[in-house]
Amino acid sequence: MDTIVNHPEALAVIVALPILGIVAKLFGASLRRIAKWYLYVAVFAVVIVMNSIFFPFIGGKDYFFRFAVELALIFFILAWAFEMREGEFAAHLRTVFKKPLVIAVSVFVLVFLLACLFAYDVHAAFWANYERGEGGFQMIHYYLFFLLLALLLRTDGDWKNIFKFSLVSAGLVILYGIGGSLTLSGFIGPWSGNANPPAGWLHKLIDTRFQGSLGNAAYVAPYLMFAMFFAGYLWIKRKAKGAMGIWSHIGYGAVIFVLLFFFYLSQTRGALLGFGLSLFVLVLYFIFAGRGSFRKWSLIALILLVAAAGTVYSLRNSSLVQTLPGGRLLQISLSDSSAQTRLWVWGEAWQGFLERPILGWGPENFTSVFDKYFNPNFFVPGQSTETWFDRAHSVYFDYLSETGILGLLAYLSIFVVFAWMFFSKKYRHEEASSAKTSSVVLRGIFLATPIAYLGQGVAIFDVLPMYLSLFLFLGFAYHYFYGQNN
Secondary structure, X not given: OOOHHHOHHHHHHHHHHHHHHHXXXXXXXXXXHHHHHHHHHHHHHHHOOOOOOOOOOOHHHHHHHHHHHHHHHHHHHXXXXXXXXXXXXXXXXXXXXXXXXXXXXXXXXXXXXXXXXXXXXXXXXXXOOOOOOOOHHHHHHHXXXXXXXXXXXXXXXXXXXXXXXXXXXXXXXXXXXXXXXXXOOOOOOOOOOOOOOOOOHHHHHHOOOOOOOOOOHHHHHHXXXXXXXXXXXXXXXXXXXXXXXXXXXXXXXXXHHHHHHHHHHOOOHHHHHHHHHHHHHXXXXXXXXXXXXHHHHHHHHHHHHHHHHHHHHHOOOOHHHHHOOOHHHHOOOOOOHHHHHHHHHHHHHHHHHHHOOOOOOOOOOHHHHHHHOOOHHXXXXXXXXXXXXXXXXXXXXXXXXXXXXXXXXXXXXXXXXXXXXXXXXXXXXXXXXXXXXXXXXXXXXXXXXXXXXXXXXXXXXXXXXXXXXXXXXXXXXXXXXXXXXX
16 A cells, blocks of 8 residues: 655655754754744645645645644643743643633534544544545644644734745645646646647636645635735734835735635635625625724725626626636526535435434545435436535535534534624724724724635535634634733
């Protein structure tokens, strides 16, 4: 069986990552700081593509992320043992676990692991497989990542650093995707295996869905939505003045434009709907939270947004719109083949839930649900339909069928707690009371980001790029709500 030790690129990562920590310690870095840097390194998991190892877009990412988090945990434990004052760690840990957001995330992870324990196939639920990798073992690493973020990243500067690394990572995801789209040697892209790709670099880039280094265009859009939040936060919180301030405006504006452009090229309709919903909520928040002319312009923006959305949708079948790159984005209909296959598989997930309603069939066990409640519409002689046998292709139906009603409610409770804290004066960040436009904008995009994620989740499931970004966002939410009191 093909194993990780047969691949020099994997061995290089295994050897290099701990050596970096040891070298940093020899040069005087604190153990806590080294642990923090491994969290920064973990965000680069999305860039890893190992052409020869298992499923090229999954295995390498999972191993890199797990190894980086494990090293962060090891150095944090060493810092606890050798650098922290007596009782410091215990006191901070008690503080962290008293917070509602941490409790909500912890309950979700606990229910997820219980679903693994009582799964139809326990081995598959906990260890997963090389094509998806999102079992209980992986969830433990996401949870450790979240806790270590809460324990180690305690200043705005720390969060600016990890967001900057995340943007570099997003840039590398895009660069890899460009290489793959242009059929460059050594890159896997949408035209790989196609004997007759389009002529010209522009057609190669825009005549298909952009998949970056993630292997699936449907993963690119939600990943880039989170990246846009990170860029927006850095833009608002920048401290540069004068000429440097102008260049920082231009720089962050350009970054968001590039992220938005490749978001568009991914042609992911579910993500577009989620993004549109988040924009609507964002402008509504500006109207209610803003003051003076900002509120007036926000109202005008809302009217224009609704008018533009209605106009574009009404023209979706025109020849002009259909000839534009990414024209499939506007082909939204329940009669569409993609929508139909989703409805069929959601029906299977619902039947699976009814049979095992409390903790479901277990993570990575949807294949059994699909087989037992197979919808014959998937098989049409002489026609080709996309058959999704291992996922319900909806975050909500996946959790419902795989972790039961307890899992779905625990998952949704995270966002209920987030919303409660966001609107509660008790947990309001000190800048939230400011009427400054920058503070209103920051809180607006902070609210809109999980709405975009939840909206796109109707039609796609979570994998590492989304999980990593989600737990990173939740870690930041912990800092945002509680950072002033830690």
